[in-house]
Amino acid sequence: xxxxxxxxxxxxxPIFATFFAPxxxxxxxxxxxxxxxxxxxxxxxxxxxxxxxxxxxxxxxGIDPLVGLYGAFMMGIITSIFGGRPGMISGATGxxxxxxxxxxxxxxxxxDALAQPIQNLGLNWLFVTLLLAGLxxxxxxxxKLGKFVxxxxxxxxxxxxxxxxxVIFLSQLGxxxxxxxxxxxxxxxxxxxxxxxxxLLTMGIMYVLPKITKKVPAALVAILVIxxxxxxxxxxxxxxGSFIHDGGGNGLEGGxxxxxxxxxxxxxxxxxxxxLIFSTAFLLAAVGLIESLMTxxxxxxxxxxxGSGNRExxxxxGANIINGLFGGMGGCAMxxxxxxxxxxxxxxRLSGMVASIALxxxxxxxxxxxxxxxxxxxxxxxxxxxxxxxxxSSFRIINKIPKSDAIVLIIVSAITVWKDLAVAVIxxxxxxxxxxxxxxxxxxxxxxRIKEDGTKVYEIWGPLFFGSVITFSSKFDxxxxxxKVEIDFIESKxxxxxxxxxxxxxxxxxLAQGKQIKLTHLSPECKxxxxxxxxxxxxxxxTSIDDPRYYVVTNKMDEEVSxxxxxxxxVVFIPKAEL
Numbered sequence: 001x002x003x004x005x006x007x008x009x010x011x012x013x014p015i016f017a018t019f020f021a022p023x024x025x026x027x028x029x030x031x032x033x034x035x036x037x038x039x040x041x042x043x044x045x046x047x048x049x050x051x052x053x054x055x056x057x058x059x060x061x062g063i064d065p066l067v068g069l070y071g072a073f074m075m076g077i078i079t080s081i082f083g084g085r086p087g088m089i090s091g092a093t094g095x096x097x098x099x100x101x102x103x104x105x106x107x108x109x110x111x112d113a114l115a116q117p118i119q120n121l122g123l124n125w126l127f128v129t130l131l132l133a134g135l136x137x138x139x140x141x142x143x144k145l146g147k148f149v150x151x152x153x154x155x156x157x158x159x160x161x162x163x164x165x166x167v168i169f170l171s172q173l174g175x176x177x178x179x180x181x182x183x184x185x186x187x188x189x190x191x192x193x194x195x196x197x198x199x200l201l202t203m204g205i206m207y208v209l210p211k212i213t214k215k216v217p218a219a220l221v222a223i224l225v226i227x228x229x230x231x232x233x234x235x236x237x238x239x240x241g242s243f244i245h246d247g248g249g250n251g252l253e254g255g256x257x258x259x260x261x262x263x264x265x266x267x268x269x270x271x272x273x274x275x276l277i278f279s280t281a282f283l284l285a286a287v288g289l290i291e292s293l294m295t296x297x298x299x300x301x302x303x304x305x306x307g308s309g310n311r312e313x314x315x316x317x318g319a320n321i322i323n324g325l326f327g328g329m330g331g332c333a334m335x336x337x338x339x340x341x342x343x344x345x346x347x348x349r350l351s352g353m354v355a356s357i358a359l360x361x362x363x364x365x366x367x368x369x370x371x372x373x374x375x376x377x378x379x380x381x382x383x384x385x386x387x388x389x390x391x392x393s394s395f396r397i398i399n400k401i402p403k404s405d406a407i408v409l410i411i412v413s414a415i416t417v418w419k420d421l422a423v424a425v426i427x428x429x430x431x432x433x434x435x436x437x438x439x440x441x442x443x444x445x446x447x448x449r450i451k452e453d454g455t456k457v458y459e460i461w462g463p464l465f466f467g468s469v470i471t472f473s474s475k476f477d478x479x480x481x482x483x484k485v486e487i488d489f490i491e492s493k494x495x496x497x498x499x500x501x502x503x504x505x506x507x508x509x510x511l512a513q514g515k516q517i518k519l520t521h522l523s524p525e526c527k528x529x530x531x532x533x534x535x536x537x538x539x540x541x542x543t544s545i546d547d548p549r550y551y552v553v554t555n556k557m558d559e560e561v562s563x564x565x566x567x568x569x570x571v572v573f574i575p576k577a578e579l
Contacts, residue, residue, distance in 0.1 A: 031086045031348060031349055032086075032348055032349050032350055033348035033349070033350035033351075034347060034348055035345065035347070035348070036350060038217075038344070038345030038346060038347070038351075039345070039346050039347070039348045039350040039351040039354060040350065040351075040354050041216060041217050041220055041344065041345070042217050042220075042340075042341050042344035042345050042346030042351045042354075042355075043341070043346060043350070043351040043352065043353070043354025043355040043358060044220060044354060044355070044358055045217045045219045045220040045223070045340060045341075045344050045381075046089055046337050046340055046341050046344075046346070046351070046352075046355040047354070047355045047356075047358035047359045047362065048220070048223055048370070048373065048378070049219070049336075049337055049340055049378055049381055049382070050072050050076075050089075050091055050334075050337060050355065050359055051069070051240055051252070051359070051362065051370060051373075051378075052175075052240055052243060052375065052378055053072075053091065053092070053334070053336070053337070054068040054069045054071065054072040054091060054092045054329075054359075055068055055069065055240075055243065055244055055247065056094075056171070056174075056243075056247075057092045057093060057094050057096075057097040057329070058071075058092065058097070058329060059247045059248070060094060060097040060098065060101070061097040061100045061101055061104060061126075061329065062101060062104055062105065062122075063104065063123055063126070063329065064123075065244055065247070065252075066254045066363070067123065067327060067328065067329045068092045068329045069092075069252070069254070069359065069363055070254075070257045070323075070326070070327055070328040070329070070363075071091065071092045071323050071328035071329030071330055071331050072091035072092045072328075072329075072331065072356075072359055073257070073328070073356050073359050073360045073363075074257065074319060074322050074323050074326060074328045074356075075090040075091050075092070075316075075319045075320075075323065075328070075330070075331045075332070076089060076090055076091055076352055076353075076355055076356030076359065077352075077353060077356035077357065078315060078318055078319035078322060079312070079315045079316060079319050079333070079352065080349050080351075080352025080353045080355075080356060081315075081349060081352075081353065082311070082314070082315040082318065083307075083311065083312050083315035083316070083349075083352075084146075084296065084307045084308030084309060084310065084311030084312035084313075084315065085296045085299055085300070085307030085308070085312055085333075086307070086347060086348050086349045086351075086352075087299060087303065087338070087341055087342055087346050087347045087348065087349075087351055087352065088295060088296060088299050088307070088312075088333055088338045088341075088352070089333070089334050089337040089338045089340075089341050089351075089352055089355060090292070090316065090319065090331060090332060090333045090334060090352075091331050091334050091337065092329045092330070092331040093288075093291065093331050093332050093333075093334055094167075094171065095287050095288075095291055095332070095420050095421050095422065096284055096287060096288060096329075096330060096331055096332060097329075098420060099280060099283045099284050099287055100126055100129075100280070100284070100329075100330075102280075103122065103125060103126065103129060103276055103277070103280040104122035104123065104125065104126055105122060106122065106125075106273070106276060107121045107122030107123070107124070107125035107126070107269075107273075108120065108121055108122040109122075110269060110273065111269070114269070118266070118269070121266065121269060124260070124262060124263060124266050125266075125269075125270070125273075125277065126324075126329075126330075127260055127263055127323075127324040127325070127327065128263060128266075128267075128270070128277060128324065129277050129280050129281045129284065129324070130281075130284070130320045130321070130323050130324030130328075130330040131320075131321055131324040131325070132277065132278065132281035132285075133280075133281040133282075133284040133285040133288065133317075133320050133330065134285075134316075134317040134318065134319070134320030134321035134322075134323070134324065134330075135317065135321065136281060136282060136285035136317070137285045137288060137289055137313055137314075137316050137317030137320060138313070138314050138317030138318060138321070139317070140285070140289060140313045140317070141310045141311065141312070141313030141314035141315075141316075141317060142310075142314065144310045145310070145313065146289075146293060146308070146309025146310040146311075146312060146313045147309055147310065149293040149294070149296070149297060149309050151429070152294070152297070152425065152428075152429060153405075153408070153428070153429070153432040154405075155401070155405040155406075155408040155409045155412070155428070155432065156408060156409075156412050156425060156428035156429060156432060157294070157297065157298070158391045158394055158409050158412075159408065159409040159410070159411065159412025159413040159416065159424070159428060160294055160412055160413075160416060160421065160424065160425060160428070161298060161389060161390070161391050162390055162391055162394060162409070162413040162416075163412060163413040163414070163415070163416025163417050163421075163424060164335055164389065164416055164421065165386045165389040165390040166386075166390075166413070166416070166417050167416060167417055168335075168336050168382060168385060168386050168389070169383070169386045170417070172379050172382050172383060172386075175195075175238070175243075175375050175376075175378075175379045176192070176195060176379075178191065178238065178246075179246040191237075194235065194237060194376075195237070195238070195376050195379075198226055198229075198230070198237065198374060198376035198377065198380070199376050199379050199380040199383065200380070201222075201225075201226060201380070202222045202223070202226050202376065202377050202379075202380025202381060202384075203222075203380045203383055203384055205218065205221060205222040205225060205226075206218040206219055206222050206380070206381065206384045207384075209221055209222070214345075217344035217345060218344070219340055219343075219344055219381045219384070220344070222377060222380065222381065223373065223377045223378065223381065226374055226376065226377035226380070227372065227373045227374060227377060230372075230374045230376075231372055235374075237374045237375070237376060238374065238375040238376070239371060239372055239373060239374055239375060240252065240370055240371050240372070240373050240375065240378075241371025241372065242375075243375055244371070251367060251371065252362060252363060252367040252370055252371050253363065253364075253367035253368075254363045254364070254367075255363075255364070256360075256364070257326040257327050257328060258326065258327060259325060259326055260324075260325060260326065260327050263324075263325075283422075284320075284330065285317075285320075286422055287332070287420065287421065287422040288316055288320070288330075288331070288332035289313055289316065289332070290421060290422045290425050290426075291332045291333055291335075291421050291422070292312055292313075292316050292332045292333035293309050293312065293313075294335075294421070294425065295333040295334070295335045295338055296309060296312055296333065298335065298338075298339075299338055299339075299342060302339070302342050303342060303347060312333075316332060316333075319331075335389065336382060336385050336389070337355075339385050339388060339389055340381065340385055341355070343385075343388060394409060404432075404435040404439075407431075408428055408431050408432055408435070411424075411427065411428065411431060412424045412425070412427065412428040415427055415428075437465075437467045438467065440462070440463050440465070440467060440468065441465075441467035441468040441471060442468075442471065443462040443463070443468070444460070444461070444462035444463065444464065444468040444471050444472050444475075444492070445460070445461040445462055445475075446458045446459065446460055446461070446472075446475035446476070447459040447461065450482075451486075453484070454482055454483075454484060455482070455484040455485065455486050456481050456482050456484070456485050456486070457485075457486045457487075457488060458475065458476065458485070458486070458487045458488065459488045459490070459491065460472070460475075460487065460488065460489050460491065460492040461491040461492060462491075462492060463492065463493050463495050464489075464492055464493065464494045464495060464499035464502065464503075465494075465495035465496045465498060465499055466496055466498035466499075468499075469498050469499060469501070469502040472499075472502055472506075473502060473505070473506060476506060478506075478509045478510055478513060478515075479513070481510075481515065482515075483514075483515050483516060484515070484516045484517075484518075485510055485515060485516070485517045485518070486517070486518040486520060487503075487506075487517070487518070487519050487520070488520045488521055489519070489520065489521045489522055489526075489548075490520070490521035490546070490548070493548070493550060494522070494523065494526050494552055495552065495553060496552060496553040497529070497552065497553065499552070500526065500529045500530060500533070500552060503519065503526075503530065504530060504533050504534070504537075507519065507537065507540060508534075511540075516540075517540050518540055518541075518542050519537075519540055519541050519542065520542045520544070521544070521546070521547055521548060522541060522547065522548075523547065523548050523549055523550050523551075523552070524547070524549065525550070525551050525552050526552060527541050527543070529552060
């Protein structure tokens with residue numbers, strides 16, 4: 001059986017410098033760097049921490065470690081320049097790697113079963129998928145969907161941070177294993193004590209050094225000190241190089257990313273599998289954007305500045321498209337590395353650029369040196385990230401916040417650890433929305449009073465929407481009320497069409513009893529919708545100068561509402577653009 005393997009072309013990765021200049025002009029020098037020294041040193045620190053992370057996630061996805069490293073480089077350089085959050089680091093991530101696994105495996109199986117087998121077809125499918133995922137992310141940014149990250153409640157944010165801190169901690173425990181006879185086993189005896197000792201020494205340096213001086217990143221100093229101790233003492237410890245080889249890699253050294261010309265020759269293999277490609281692309285895009293925007297929010301809080309979610313969406317999409325074209329793994333924002341960068345003083349775009357370029361230099365020129373860095377030093381750095389990331393205040397406030405918020409916090413943390421970030425955030429938002437709807441549903445009140453002429457007045461307080469219509473209807477005694485009834489909505493807001501229907505049904509019940517009813521302080525759009533349901537409502541709707549002005553969520557087109565509303569009450573009509 002003849003085997004066929006696609007090889008990459010000799011077209012090298014394009015030089016971005018040709019279009020860097022106009023970007024800088026748009027960005028402004030202040031976001032590029034305010035402190036070059038801090039940005040450069042923090043970028044170098046991040047680059048060292050990126051190596052084992054990118055390699056590990058490549059192993060998770062079942063692809064060559066160099067693909068993960070190339071992905072980290074391209075994600076990092078593009079998002080650092082064009083992204084919406086200076087100082088935030090992007091690269092290959094575990095959340096994205098987990099989504100890729102099934103599709104890559106399926107692709108490899110299809111490739112092996114072809115009449116002329118294609119090796120690593122799953123990897124080529126991944127590149128095609130990244131093109132689609134990047135396009136989806138770019139479209140999300142163009143249509144300004146990044147703003148919806150602001151709707152994520154604070155308990156969800158705290159749960160996300162805590163869950164991710166736990167995930168980072170658990171991922172580092174795998175570094176306390178060694179390969180014996182092809183199997184992973186926990187370290188024991190002298191090797192375990194040595195590993196723990198070096199990790200604690202790294203953490204100790206990172207804790208003490210900032211108290212002495214903040215001129216250099218504590219993480220970088222700790223890594224270099226531990227590396228010097230192990231190299232010059234000849235300690236037999238796990239290193240970046242041994243980690244790569246134990247995982248099945250050939251080493252850190254490689255060339256420049258190359259244009260994947262073979263992508264245009266494999267589309268015939270996708271016949272019957274486009275559903276898998278599109279579904280995976282959508283999941284990758286969603287997971288990538290959620291993790292990136294959540295990380296952006298967190299970095300905003302740490303730096304007390306504000307980034308652009310929409311701009312970040314476009315940058316993430318563009319970076320993933322470039323990854324698909326030039327053989328990278330793809331990825332998104334990395335919370336661990338982003339926090340390392342910020343804590344080390346990296347606040348400008350220069351820090352992310354330095355981290356990415358340094359990573360590429362490691363691949364091209366510095367592989368022998370970087371491979372000697374002990375894993376223990378990098379584990380110690382990540383443990384300090386965990387300590388700094390975890391919201392320890394949640395233990396203090398857990399009994400002081402509403403039970404619903406506490407439950408959301410715990411659930412999001414648990415799902416983040418159990419499944420992944422995207423599922424956790426979506427679940428948290430849904431639960432928070434349901435809790436919010438329930439709270440507002442039971443808030444509606446009806447204050448009752450009798451006027452001198454015998455008219456019974458119902459003063460409605462609270463939102464009227466789909467969740468509160470049953471409670472709203474129960475407040476009225478249609479049979480027992482007097483002949484004249486007035487329903488006042490001055491302290492209520494009709495939020496959706498269900499509220500309109502509830503008012504419509506209630507008014508018709510009173511009219512069917514032969515009673516007089518007045519509806520007061522309704523918004524112009526409420527009046528329009530009621531009149532459309534029944535023109536006779538014109539006789540019972542009372543208009544005054546202090547009527548509220550708001551819109552109701554309906555299935556009507558904006559143009560329809562605007563036209564009809566202008567006819568009914570042209571004086572109070574306010575275009576939506578002015579709201």
